[in-house]
Amino acid sequence: MSHSKIYLSSPHMGGTEQNYVNEAFETNWIAPLGPNVEGFEKDLENYLGAETHVAALSSGTAAIHLALILLGVERGDEVICQSMTFSASANPIVYQGATPIFVDSEPETWNICPNHLEEAIKDRIAKGKKPKAIIAVHLYGMPYKVEEIKNISEKYEIPIVEDSAEALGSSFKGQKCGTFGDISILSFNGNKIITTSGGGALVSRNLKHKEKAIFLATQARDAAPHYQHSEIGYNYRLSNISAGIGRGQMEVIDDHVVLRRKMNDFYRNIFQKTIGVELFTEPTAEYFSNHWLSCILIDKRICGFSSEEIRLAMNENNIECRPLWKPMHLQPIFKNTPYYGEKVSENLFKIGLCLPSGSNLKNEEKVKINDVLIRFIDN
Ligand SMILES: *Cc1c(COP(=O)(O)O)cnc(C)c1O
Numbered sequence: 121m122s123h124s125k126i127y128l129s130s131p132h133m134g135g136t137e138q139n140y141v142n143e144a145f146e147t148n149w150i151a152p153l154g155p156n157v158e159g160f161e162k163d164l165e166n167y168l169g170a171e172t173h174v175a176a177l178s179s180g181t182a183a184i185h186l187a188l189i190l191l192g193v194e195r196g197d198e199v200i201c202q203s204m205t206f207s208a209s210a211n212p213i214v215y216q217g218a219t220p221i222f223v224d225s226e227p228e229t230w231n232i233c234p235n236h237l238e239e240a241i242k243d244r245i246a247k248g249k250k251p252k253a254i255i256a257v258h259l260y261g262m263p264y265k266v267e268e269i270k271n272i273s274e275k276y277e278i279p280i281v282e283d284s285a286e287a288l289g290s291s292f293k294g295q296k297c298g299t300f301g302d303i304s305i306l307s308f309n310g311n312k313i314i315t316t317s318g319g320g321a322l323v324s325r326n327l328k329h330k331e332k333a334i335f336l337a338t339q340a341r342d343a344a345p346h347y348q349h350s351e352i353g354y355n356y357r358l359s360n361i362s363a364g365i366g367r368g369q370m371e372v373i374d375d376h377v378v379l380r381r382k383m384n385d386f387y388r389n390i391f392q393k394t395i396g397v398e399l400f401t402e403p404t405a406e407y408f409s410n411h412w413l414s415c416i417l418i419d420k421r422i423c424g425f426s427s428e429e430i431r432l433a434m435n436e437n438n439i440e441c442r443p444l445w446k447p448m449h450l451q452p453i454f455k456n457t458p459y460y461g462e463k464v465s466e467n468l469f470k471i472g473l474c475l476p477s478g479s480n481l482k483n484e485e486k487v488k489i490n491d492v493l494i495r496f497i498d499n
Contacts, residue, residue, distance in 0.1 A: 124438070125438045125439075125440065126438065126439040126440060126476050126481070126485050126488065126489065127440050127476060127478065128311070128413060128440050128441070128442060128474055128475075128476050128477060128478070129311045129312075129412070129413060129476075129477055129478050130310070130311070130478050130480065131310050131311075131315045131317070131480075132372075132376065132478060132479045132480035133365075133368070133369075134368055134369060134371055134372030134375070135368070135372075136367075136368040136371055137364065137365045137367070137368030137369060138368070139368070140156055140159075140363075140364030140365070140367045140368050141361055141364040141365060143155075143156075143364065144156055144360050144361050144364050149360045150360065150361065151359070151360055152178075152338070152355075152357040152358060152359050152360065153338075153357060153360060154360030154363070155360070156360045156361075156363035156364040156366070156367055157176050157357070157358055157359075157360050157363040159363070159367050160176050160316075160358070160363040160364075160366040160367050160370070161174045161175065161176050161321075163366070163367060163370040164176075164306070164321060164323070164370070167296070167370065167373065168296050168298050168299050168323060169296060169299070170295065170296070170299040170325065171325050172298070172299055172323050172324065172325060173323070173324055173325065173326070173327050173329065173330035174321050174322070174323050174330065175321060175322045175323075175329075175330045175333040175334050175337065176319065176320075176321050176357070176358040176363055176366070177319065177320045177321055177322060177333070177337055177356045177357065177358055178318065178319060178320065178337075178355075178356050178357065178358055178359075179307065179309070179318060179319060179320040179356075180208060180283075180285040180305050180306060180307025180308075180309065180320035180321075181208040181211065181212060181307075181320065182320055182337070182354070182356035183305035183306070183307075183320040183321055183322040183333075184208065184209065184212040184255070184281060184283065184305050185212035185215055185216070185354070185356075186322055186333045186336055186337065186354070186356065187212075187253075187281045187303040187305060187322060188212055188213065188215075188216050188218070188252075188253060188281065189216065189336060190303060190329055190332055190333065191252060191253050191279050191281070191302070191303065192252065193213070193216045193218050193252045193253060194216065194217070194218065195216065195217030195218065196217065196218065196219075197216070197218040197219070197249075197251075197252045198218060198219050198220075198221050198244055198249050198251045198252065199213045199216075199218050199219070199220055199221065199251060199252055199253045199254075199255065200220075200221045200222075200223055200237065200240055200241070200244075200251045200253070200254045200255065200278075201213060201220045201221070201222055201223070201254075201255040201448065202222075202223060202225065202231060202232040202255060202256055202257045202259075202264075202283075203222035203223060203224060203225070203447040203448045203449045203459065203461065203465050204224075204225045204230060204231075204257075204259065204444070204445055204447045204448075204465035204468065204469070205257045205259065205283065205445055205448065206285070206445055207448065207451065207453070208285070208307075209255055209257055209283050209285075209448075210222075210255070210448050210454070213255075218252070219457065219458075220448065220454065220457055221240055221244060221251060221457070221458045221459075221460070222447070222448050222449040222454065222457060222458065222459045222460070222461075223236050223237050223240050223459075223460050223461055224236045224447075224459075224460065224461020224462055224463075224464050224465050225259075225461075225464045225465040225468065226265065226464060227464055227468075228265075228403040229259075229262045229263065229264055229265060229403060229407070230259050230260070230262060230400070230444075230465075230468055231256065231257055231258065231259055231262065231263075231264030231265065232254075232256045232257070232264055232265075232269060233461060233464065234265055234268035234269060234271075234272060236460045236461040236462075237254065237269065237272055237460075238272050239460050240458075240460035241272065241276050241278065243460070244458075245276075250276070250278070251278055252278070253278060253279050253280070253281050254269070254272075254273055254278055254279070254280050254281070255280075255281045255283055256269050256280055256281070256282060256283065256301070257283040257285075257286075258282075258283070258284055258286060258287035258290060258297050259286060259445065260286055260400065260409070260411070260412055260413045260414075260415055260474070261286050261287045261289070261290045261297075261313070261380075261409040261410040261411050261412035261413070262287075262290070262400070262402065262407065262409045263287065263290055263291070263292040263297055263407050263408070263409070266292045266293075266300050270300070273302075279301075279302035279303070280300070280301040280302050280303075281301055281302070281303050281304070281305065282297070282298065282300050282301025282303070282304035282305070283304075283305055284297045284298040284300075284301075284304050284305060284306055284323075285305060285306060285307035285309075285312065285320070286307075286312065286313075286412045286413075287409075287410060287412065288306055288312070288313055288314065288373065288410065289313055289373055289374070289376070289377035289380075289410035290408055290409050290410045291408045292406060292407060292408070293406050294408075298323050299323065299325075301323075301324075302324070303322060303323070303324045303329055304322075304323040304324070305320060305321065305322055305323065306320055306321040306323065307319075307320045308320060308321075308362075308366055308369075312412070313373070313376050313377070313380060313410055313412050313479070314366070314369035314370065314372075314373050314376060315365070315369065316358065316362040316363060316365045316366040316369070317362055317365060318362065319358050319362050319363070319366060320358075321358075334357070335353075336351070336353055336354055336356070337353075337354055337355070337356035337357045338353065338355075338357050339353035339354070339355060340352060340353030340354075341353070375479070376410075376479040377410045379479035379480075380410055380411045380412060380414075380477055380478075380479050381409075381410070381411050383411065383414050383475075383476075383477045383478075383479075383481065384399070384401070384409075384411040384414045384477075386414075386486060386490075387399055387414045387416070387475055388401075390490060390493050390494065390497075391416060391493075391497075394423055394497050395422055395423060396418065396419040396420070396421070396422030396423025396424075397416050397417070397418050397419075397423055397497075398416060398417045398419075399414065399415075399416055400414070400415040400416065400417070400472075411477065412477065413474045413475070413477045414474070414475045414477045415444060415472055415473065415474050415475065416472065416473050416475065417468070417471050417472050418430065418471050418472075418473065419471065420471075423497075425496070425497075426471075427443065427470075427471055427472060427473040428443075429496075430473055430493075430496060431443070431473060433492065433496045434489075434492060434493075434496075437488070437492045439476060439488070439489060439492060440476060441473055441474060441475055441476070442473070442474045443469060443472060443473060443474070444468055444469050444472035444473070444474060445469070446469050447465040447466055447469055449461075450466065450469070475489075476489060
């Protein structure tokens with residue numbers, strides 16, 4: 121039996137990645153541009169469908185930053201953001217000198233609550249500032265309430281930045297996540313469902329968004345033989361080496377989705393008879409989650425143990441588990457930031473736990489996870 125650590129989500133190479141990387145070496149495309157970058161963008165455009173245009177970037181965070189710039193977010197503006205998320209969803213608001221306005225989750229998808237979203241918009245408008253954008257996130261691969269959020273966005277004419285960093289391969293009513301925002305973003309960090317070691321993408325149906333994103337991501341050079349700039353630029357383009365990894369990963373994305381969803385079934389089996397432990401699943405058949413991470417909610421009053429107690433028991437056996445994302449309105453960096461909602465996300469954070477969910481977990485590792493969990497539950 122392996123004694124090495126079992127991680128929540130680790131990189132899973134399909135096998136052909138190295139060929140694309142070798143090709144980059146052989147042709148000396150060792151730069152943040154080249155055939156792999158363009159090929160990877162095409163692969164993503166074909167995969168997402170819906171007439172999308174993709175700009176490959178150095179990270180998901182960079183993609184959110186550029187999305188906000190493209191939507192005209194400037195110093196002093198306000199941007200609404202789902203509170204329960206990774207800090208990378210919200211930090212770019214601050215990079216722009218704007219203020220985040222955080223909104224609670226609803227309990228079905230754990231994502232931005234339509235009611236509190238509308239309440240926040242009305243109140244911000246009443247206070248004198250209409251928010252410039254809404255950042256909505258598909259947490260753990262679960263699509264947010266796509267139609268409700270879209271309706272509110274249209275009613276108040278505020279564009280959506282769809283943070284699909286965790287949801288490549290998920291869909292709502294058969295349409296892929298990453299195609300619902302005015303601008304959408306993806307991440308290919310090492311822990312995501314596919315990885316380029318580090319990377320991200322900006323997605324839009326508007327070709328101008330792609331072109332402007334690439335312009336800004338390559339230092340905003342004007343069309344001139346010398347270096348001429350009339351806008352502030354960034355160094356946010358994806359390396360041709362990394363994009364090569366991405367091309368190989370796109371060949372196995374569908375397999376990864378199947379395997380992550382199998383991990384969800386694996387945990388359903390384990391917790392099926394444990395009253396007080398609830399596995400996070402799609403609220404209706406319209407939702408299709410890639411189950412990037414499988415998560416549980418634990419009601420100690422019913423089952424007698426807490427999420428922290430499971431986490432510690434797993435940790436003792438060298439198995440990584442983690443609490444859910446800590447809501448942004450509870451983070452020290454956002455202490456004095458406006459928040460609309462109740463305690464849904466706060467409660468999820470208190471009682472939730474993420475379980476090892478990699479598409480590359482070996483059989484012996486699953487046996488070990490199963491044994492540790494069953495032993496813990498039975499005690
Ligand atoms: C990973 C992640 C990001 C950031 O992506 P990076 O590529 O790591 O910069 C943004 N939002 C969410 C919800 C994420 O999980």
